[in-house]
Amino acid sequence: MQCPKCRAPMHTYNRNGVQIEQCSGCRGIFLDYxxxxxxxxxxxxxxxxxxxxxxxxxxxxxxxxxxxxxxxPAWGAPHGGHYGHRRNKGFGHMLFSS
Amino acid sequence: MPAQLGSCAGIALCAHLPTEPAPSPHxxxxxxxxxxxxxxxxxxxxxxxxxxxxxxxxxxTGPCRCxxxxxxxxxxxxxxxxxxxxxxxxxxxxxxxxxLALRVATAAALPGILLPPLSPAPVVLHGxxxxxxxxxxxxxxxxxxxxxxxxxxxxxxRLHRTPPPxxxxxxxxxxxxxxAVARLRTAAPRHPATTPVLDAWAALPAWARGEAPTPDxxxxxxxxxxxxxxxRHPAAGDSWLxxxxxxxxxxVPAWDLARPAAWYACGLLAPDEWHRFLTAYRxxxxxxxxxxxxxxxxxxxxxxxxxxxxxxxxxxxxAAAGRPLDEVERSLVDACARMGxxxxxxxxx
Numbered sequence: 027m028q029c030p031k032c033r034a035p036m037h038t039y040n041r042n043g044v045q046i047e048q049c050s051g052c053r054g055i056f057l058d059y060x061x062x063x064x065x066x067x068x069x070x071x072x073x074x075x076x077x078x079x080x081x082x083x084x085x086x087x088x089x090x091x092x093x094x095x096x097x098x099p100a101w102g103a104p105h106g107g108h109y110g111h112r113r114n115k116g117f118g119h120m121l122f123s124s
Numbered sequence: 125m126p127a128q129l130g131s132c133a134g135i136a137l138c139a140h141l142p143t144e145p146a147p148s149p150h151x152x153x154x155x156x157x158x159x160x161x162x163x164x165x166x167x168x169x170x171x172x173x174x175x176x177x178x179x180x181x182x183x184x185t186g187p188c189r190c191x192x193x194x195x196x197x198x199x200x201x202x203x204x205x206x207x208x209x210x211x212x213x214x215x216x217x218x219x220x221x222x223x224l225a226l227r228v229a230t231a232a233a234l235p236g237i238l239l240p241p242l243s244p245a246p247v248v249l250h251g252x253x254x255x256x257x258x259x260x261x262x263x264x265x266x267x268x269x270x271x272x273x274x275x276x277x278x279x280x281x282r283l284h285r286t287p288p289p290x291x292x293x294x295x296x297x298x299x300x301x302x303x304a305v306a307r308l309r310t311a312a313p314r315h316p317a318t319t320p321v322l323d324a325w326a327a328l329p330a331w332a333r334g335e336a337p338t339p340d341x342x343x344x345x346x347x348x349x350x351x352x353x354x355x356r357h358p359a360a361g362d363s364w365l366x367x368x369x370x371x372x373x374x375x376v377p378a379w380d381l382a383r384p385a386a387w388y389a390c391g392l393l394a395p396d397e398w399h400r401f402l403t404a405y406r407x408x409x410x411x412x413x414x415x416x417x418x419x420x421x422x423x424x425x426x427x428x429x430x431x432x433x434x435x436x437x438x439x440x441x442x443a444a445a446g447r448p449l450d451e452v453e454r455s456l457v458d459a460c461a462r463m464g465x466x467x468x469x470x471x472x473x
Contacts, residue, residue, distance in 0.1 A: 037454060050458045095395040096388070096402065099420050099427065100466040101459055103391030116452040117392050120434065122265050122352035124300065 053104040161250050165205045165214050172256050173210035209259045214252040223293045227369040233289040237282050239365045260355030271351050274404035275364040281410030284377040288344045295347035295373035298334035301433035308436035312443035317457040324460035325432045332429045338375045347371030349380045377412035382426030390459045431459050
């Protein structure tokens with residue numbers, strides 16, 4: 027599948043059970059019907075465990091979903107990438123090889 | 125059984141050799157090693173283990189029933205055998221004896237940072253240089269979550285801050301990367317992933333490609349740091365030590381941080397782990413990056429080089445096996461492709 031914007035090939039990733047397509051060139055993300063809703067639902071589940079204390083006066087600051095990531099180079103994977111790879115056999119091996 | 129080893133790709137697999145033989149990229153060479161060097165090295169490791177006094181786990185009298193464990197590494201033909209608490213390592217063919225002796229002597233001189241050898245001088249066995257080391261417990265390859273990022277960073281910072289105790293040669297990191305890229309060029313010239321990797325490599329400054337002298341000739345570097353280069357040893361109070369001095373020498377210290385940096389940049393290593401590693405390195409006064417602010421001013425070039433090297437190895441292997449790149453391998457090649465649009469910011473010439 028080609029990116030509708032820049033024509034580079036798109037790669038499919040599975041994130042929390044949601045299939046998303048990401049462009050290897052411009053890193054744009056393509057969502058199928060219903061996938062945005064799925065991701066939004068997952069995100070709200072993620073930020074929900076905040077204690078049900080006093081109702082916030084101001085809108086809550088961007089919750090844990092996007093912690094300040096360490097700096098990365100401009101050629102790096104956008105948003106710091108996807109870290110599901112640590113369980114990946116290939117990456118596990120890479121950690122231990124030249 | 126986990127095993128210490130060092131050196132290059134294949135080490136982690138070697139730990140499982142008895143049950144799950146590691147595929148060798150050089151079957152022909154492996155055969156010659158197996159039929160020739162390996163028995164000799166095994167006998168040598170056994171004799172060395174038996175000769176060690178004070179090794180309570182292995183008294184030097186009576187018949188020995190503990191198995192010698194061959195741990196054959198790949199890539200550069202380094203061959204390692206363990207017998208009880210003794211490890212004998214046959215270095216890659218072509219290893220220079222004078223340089224290796226200096227590197228091993230450096231390990232002997234920095235016992236709190238590098239694992240000291242059992243004997244300071246390499247010996248020759250079947251035409252190969254052999255060194256002897258105490259066995260230590262490595263990081264468990266099946267449990268990367270237990271990786272001692274802080275200890276690793278602290279050891280590297282201490283190494284980088286230590287003036288070379290001996291006149292060691294330049295570290296071999298850039299040369300090894302150049303070798304991996306040269307292999308890709310000949311082994312898979314028409315693979316679609318080869319072009320972005322070669323382009324990323326070509327954009328690097330000459331020193332990072334091993335084609336010009338290193339801009340830093342004073343800083344002691346490990347030269348091949350990854351998680352397989354750490355072991356824990358009782359003699360060091362069970363703290364972690366760096367092993368494998370084959371590539372040790374003077375150079376740009378950011379090279380030693382660049383593999384984790386590259387994994388992080390490619391989206392493979394979690395921000396938290398990279399943050400722990402970098403913060404510990406800075407806390408220990410490591411000179412490779414500024415003490416605060418943007419570390420990528422110095423990390424950029426080495427991290428690009430190691431991304432290209434790792435991608436080159438991955439594409440070479442995938443092409444040889446006739447299989448497509450997996451998700452991890454693709455993320456390395458994609459990073460190489462993106463490098464083309466962002467110029468390298470280089471320290472030094």
